[in-house]
Amino acid sequence: MEAGLTLYSYWRSSAAYRVRIGLNLKGLAYAVTPVHLVRDGGQQHAADYAALNPQELVPTLRHGERVLTQSLAILEYLEEVFPEPALLPADAGGRARVRALAQQVACDIHPLNNLRVMQFFDREWNVPQPERDEWTLHWMRKGFTALEAMVAGSFDTGRYCHGAEPGLADCCLVPQLYNARRFHLDLAPYPTLQRIEAACLALPAFDAARPENQIDAV
Amino acid sequence: MEAGLTLYSYWRSSAAYRVRIGLNLKGLAYAVTPVHLVRDGGQQHAADYAALNPQELVPTLRHGERVLTQSLAILEYLEEVFPEPALLPADAGGRARVRALAQQVACDIHPLNNLRVMQFFDREWNVPQPERDEWTLHWMRKGFTALEAMVAGSFDTGRYCHGAEPGLADCCLVPQLYNARRFHLDLAPYPTLQRIEAACLALPAFDAARPENQIDAV
CATH class of the missing domain: 3.40.30.10 (Glutaredoxin)
Structure with a gap:
């Protein structure tokens, strides 16, 4: 069993x-x-x-x-x-690409913007809400700009972040875009990310x- | 070739x-x-x-x-x-443990304390150096406390983070402890991490x- x-x-x-x-x-x-x-x-x-x-x-x-x-x-x-x-492609180069995309979200956007960081700013430094939000948006913009460049500029990108099947990078991208919408980030500069998000959310697994x-x- | x-x-x-x-x-x-x-x-x-x-x-x-x-x-x-x-053990459970330890450093300590974050605090918020340092130390303490608990409390820990051979978790731990020393963090609460660091730095690959x-x- x-x-x-x-x-x-x-x-x-x-x-x-x-x-x-x-x-x-x-x-x-x-x-x-x-x-x-x-x-x-x-x-x-x-x-x-x-x-x-x-x-x-x-x-x-x-x-x-x-x-x-x-x-x-x-x-x-x-x-x-x-x-x-599979959530990862079979070839080592593709696997490295997918992991790098995933880690751009998981290492370089999300940890800067999560709850415990906001609590630190609020409790330790008395940072007002608008400035905390600007911090959050700053790191999202930086992260999404790099992600958009990497997916828009690669033939490896398909319907999803890597090819024709959803995988590890999509598992990270879609939740980060959900966070972005909560903070009313303008997503217009990231058309490829938005297109991939829509493809993902049409799948029952994401929904x-x-x-x-x-x-x-x- | x-x-x-x-x-x-x-x-x-x-x-x-x-x-x-x-x-x-x-x-x-x-x-x-x-x-x-x-x-x-x-x-x-x-x-x-x-x-x-x-x-x-x-x-x-x-x-x-x-x-x-x-x-x-x-x-x-x-x-x-x-x-x-190998940098990862052969079994899926061990691999997950080693990756989790590595990611605790790479996702939840380092990104909060790196150069671009310090530059943001300095340039955007005029945070004085002592407070920037306190921020850095705060996330190191939180991260090392959890890491110490995870390695000290596990039979999987050996001479290195996982067993008798150095691996992916050690590749992340040792540089983070280097950062900690730069910021004069008191490492006394992390005896297991210090012991593993010493074992690693005795190896030519780390040195x-x-x-x-x-x-x-x-």
Whole structure:
């Protein structure tokens, strides 16, 4: 019997959203344990959750007895344990390209703009909301400008970030564009990213993973 | 004939340092093209470099005609093209653990503290140096605390982050500890990380990758 999968998730977390897409693309059934990032002072800081994930961040994935953290590490794990359909192309050059696109989001946009950073600015430096928003938009613009250049300028780009099948880069791009819309970022300079986003969201795997379709959405 | 490897590197960049370690661990010869991150307004912003790396960040690795960006994507590429000695363990659970440790550094510590963030604080918000340093130390402490918990609390930890051989997580940990020392972070709360760092730096592959041993070190 296959070991069960449980995702510790928050509906609006874009890192959790990435993993939901990956699970859905692979057709894997999973239970969701919501972790509310604001309520109760942040349920990710509760002792039982911190024991699973010492970073006190979402997502965490349980696969049987195994506890997995970090969204990209989780997606790579799913790729290795459940190889079909693949989230990465077969060739090393293509795999490097897809991982680089994914990491541009996961390393160089999202970590600068997530909840704990906003809380630091608010609590430690009293940065007003408009300036916090300008910070967020600044890093999104920088990141999306580079992403747009990389996908618009490559023959490897297809209907999705890499070729004709959705994969790891799309798992990261779509949630980051969701965040961008929350902050009313002008997406006009990124036509290729918008085209790929539309193609992705037309797929049931992406649609079911959307924040507003989660059991803990409010 | 094997295609040549050229690393676009800056001696103090911890992301470039990760890739230097990986190349050395695999015994790969490579040329270095220094990219000075401050001189000339930042040589990473020059048009010829930006054409290679639209993010205008280091490192970039050329392998023959192929251009690779994002340090972890580069290390995964090296792992696939030059599999021996391995930077990742063989089992999916171990690989996920090593990737998660690496990503804790590459996603959740380093991007918050790198040069472009410091420049934003200085130029856009006029944040004084002591407060910028406190920001840097804050995210290092948070990140190292979680890393220490994960390595100290696991039987998978050995002489190195994972078992008896150095790997991907060590490639990320050692440069981040180098950064920590630059900022005079008190490392006493992280005895396991310090022990692993010492084991790593005793290896020629790590020693040769140290910032102070680079051709562009000043």
